[in-house]
Amino acid sequence: MRKTTFVLPVIVVAVVVALSALFIVDEREKALVLQFGRVIDVKEEPGLAFKIPLIQEVVRYDSRILSIDVQPLEVTPLDDRRLVVDAFARYRIRDVKQFRQAVGVGGLAxxxxxxxxxxxxxxxEVLGSVSSKDILxxxxxxxxxxxxNAAIAEAMALGLEVIDVRLKATDLPSQNLEATFDRMRAEREREATDERARGNEAAQxxxxxxxRTVVELVxxxxxxxxxxxxxxxxxRNAIFAEAYGKDAEFFEFYRSLTAYARALKGDNSSLVMSPDSEFFNYLKSSNGAAASE
Structure with a gap:
């Protein structure tokens, strides 16, 4: 009875010790076996692994691709137009042993x-070497x-691999928005003035x-x-000349009658002339009298 009482606790302790010597490495993580704070072994393959109970401990790190939001920062491009940049990066732990040595017990934080x-x-540094137009x-x-590419080399010293960097937003500082809007408004007004001037020039x-076309047509x-x-x-002159040539006497008579009609036009017309006026030469002629008879 005494022997059973003694053996049972020993068996329990042995089982506990044996179980504490076993640990499972998940496929989503990497594990380090530490002994008094010093790295003894690296477990990167998923499965069952062993360690010395009580002396060694296991530290686990996520092996998946992780994301970090970079704190917003203000940059000044070459054209001195300040921008507030918001970015994020994706990374993963590439060398878990080097990672442990670089950050110690601080871990991912x-x-x-x-x-x-x-x-x-x-x-x-990169955005400061270009203009704001290139950034936007x-x-x-x-x-x-x-x-x-510039961050990869420095991140490798931490045992990290930078996979991607993305700019989420590039905005103007709030204190510069009004000045920027005023400048944009002035530029648009200048463009509108130029357009109107070109339109007036084209219209002229x-x-x-x-x-010119009117003058030429007129x-x-x-x-x-x-x-x-x-x-x-x-x-007309040719017709008159031809008529005169055919019958000069009649043509002379016709011209005299025309002159009389023009001179005595109207009901209130009065003409006082002497009988021997040249105006009546044709009427006083014998040919005219004969013609009138």
Whole structure:
């Protein structure tokens, strides 16, 4: 009975010790076996592993891709147009042993603080070497790649691998928004003034061309009218000459009658002339008298 009482606790202690010597490495993590704070073994493959109970301990770290939000920072590009940049990065623990030696017992919290400082410094340096137009254009993908490549070397000293860096937002500081809006408004007003000036210039050209066309058309019409009038006068004179040539006596008579009609036009017309006036030469002639009879 005494022997059973003694053996049972020993068995229980042995089982507990044996169980404490076993641990499971998950496929989503990496494990370090530490002995008095010094790394003894690295367990990266998932499965069952062993350690010395009470003397050794196991520290686990996430082996998946992790994300860190970089604290917003203010950068000054080459054109001195300050921007507030908000970014994030994706990383993972590449060398778990080196990671432990670099951050100690601080773990991921300490590592992310140091990684944040690295990313902020590289972001400020890269974005400070270009203009704000480059940052806000499609070229920002190349800038993010430059930030990532620059941060990789420093992150490797922490046992980390920087996989990607992305700029979430690039905004103006709140105190600069009003000045920026005023500058944009002034630029738009200047562009509108230029457009109006170009429109007025084009309108003047069109108006001048139209005025020139009017003058040319009127001049051409007047020229054609004068030509037509000259041709008509020539034709009329030719008709008169031909008529005069056919019967000079009648033509003389017709001209006298026409002169009388023009001189004595109207009901209230009065004409006082002496009988021997040349105006009545044709009426007093024998030919005219004979004609009138």
């Amino acid at each position: 300490t590592a992310e603080d140091r990684l944040d400082s690295i990313l902020r410094a590289e972001t400020r 254009s499609s070229d920002r993908a190349a800038l993010m790649l430059r930030i990532r 050209r069109v108006r001048a061309q139209a005025d 001049s051409e019409a007047k020229r054609e009218a004068e030509v037509t009038r000259g041709e008509a006068d020539a034709e």
